[in-house]
Amino acid sequence: SVTTNGTYRIDATEGACFVTGEIFINFNPPPIAIVPNPLVVCDQVPNDGFADFNLTDVDAQIINGQPNTFVTYHISQPDADAGTNPLTSPYTNVDPTTQIVFARLEETVLGCFDVVELELQVDAAPAITDPISDYPLCDNDEDGVEVFDLTSKYDEIVNILLNITLTYYNTQADADADANPIATPTNYISAGAETIWVRAINLEGCITVSSFNLVIETVPIYTEVLLYELCDDGISDGFTEFDLESQTPTIISGNFNLIVTYHISQADADTGSNSLISPYINTTDPETIFVRVEDATTGCYGSFEMILDIISPIAIEPDPLIYCDPASDGFGEFTLTDADSQVTGG
Numbered sequence: 001s002v003t004t005n006g007t008y009r010i011d012a013t014e015g016a017c018f019v020t021g022e023i024f025i026n027f028n029p030p031p032i033a034i035v036p037n038p039l040v041v042c043d044q045v046p047n048d049g050f051a052d053f054n055l056t057d058v059d060a061q062i063i064n065g066q067p068n069t070f071v072t073y074h075i076s077q078p079d080a081d082a083g084t085n086p087l088t089s090p091y092t093n094v095d096p097t098t099q100i101v102f103a104r105l106e107e108t109v110l111g112c113f114d115v116v117e118l119e120l121q122v123d124a125a126p127a128i129t130d131p132i133s134d135y136p137l138c139d140n141d142e143d144g145v146e147v148f149d150l151t152s153k154y155d156e157i158v159n160i161l162l163n164i165t166l167t168y169y170n171t172q173a174d175a176d177a178d179a180n181p182i183a184t185p186t187n188y189i190s191a192g193a194e195t196i197w198v199r200a201i202n203l204e205g206c207i208t209v210s211s212f213n214l215v216i217e218t219v220p221i222y223t224e225v226l227l228y229e230l231c232d233d234g235i236s237d238g239f240t241e242f243d244l245e246s247q248t249p250t251i252i253s254g255n256f257n258l259i260v261t262y263h264i265s266q267a268d269a270d271t272g273s274n275s276l277i278s279p280y281i282n283t284t285d286p287e288t289i290f291v292r293v294e295d296a297t298t299g300c301y302g303s304f305e306m307i308l309d310i311i312s313p314i315a316i317e318p319d320p321l322i323y324c325d326p327a328s329d330g331f332g333e334f335t336l337t338d339a340d341s342q343v344t345g346g
Helices: 055-063 077-082 150-158 172-177 244-252 266-271 336-344
Strands: 039-042 069-074 098-107 113-123 135-138 146-148 165-169 188-190 194-201 207-217 227-231 258-263 287-295 301-311
Touching (some): 039 055, 055 113, 069 077, 077 098, 135 146, 150 165, 150 194, 244 258, 258 266, 266 301
Parallel strands (some): 135 207
Antiparallel strands (some): 069 098, 098 113, 165 194, 194 207
16 A cells, blocks of 8 residues: 555555555656757858757757756657767758757756757858959059959849848958958059958858959050141141041051040040041141040050141242353253242241
């Protein structure tokens, strides 16, 4: 028989013999495992849905301060119930993106236990463009440096991704550690031949680091034609038609990758707009126009001034050349060059 206080009594009534004793039964309540928050890890590019999880990161949450307990992790509920085949940490998930494993919370005295599920979640890292193309600028003023707007690469880098924040750095170590970001990425002065590192972060806090190069392109090499002279046409008025393209072969010096255009102002030459059409009739004599020479591959250009000049000589009628005719026959020898200085007028 069992008394209500948990004491067992053993009776032997026949033969008037009996033995009594007490057995105390202690009921140890099993530990209660707390269901942990999902364990979230960011994927690495290329995003394949697999990552390494430090399972022990949620030990404290599952234990919740309960003494004399420990946690093991298992691939299945039967393994967790039996306490067999514990997983090692770090653990790489076998189901992409999301997987359930089972956490067994066990107390150390009698081995009582409780099992809860742990969700493993792999968040995608930003799948930004890789590789990122070079960022070239032309050194048209030939001072060796240019001002780069690093943020102008944003659309290329993020492509169709949404809610991506980019930060720019001078070294990969800084980009990985999110240290010493470039303070003025819209106004970054560089001499080129430099690598810029970019850190992309999405709303989930996952990060991808990549890079692109700053390149300074040089002005193309060409031959300047500083003076283009023509004789005035039949009317000596200081205006005539100039075949501007006739100077192009001299300017490009055999480099057919160069594009030559002629402009009325330096501003037009800089923008490549409002090019003059040949033949061009000058508006003043002499007149200065501006020549733009552009590399068809890089888009870099140089420019120079060309003077259009019309040569309009005016002959002065000289005094008569006089010859004394000793033979009185009406013939004589004249030195015609004696009139040169008067004809040219200096």
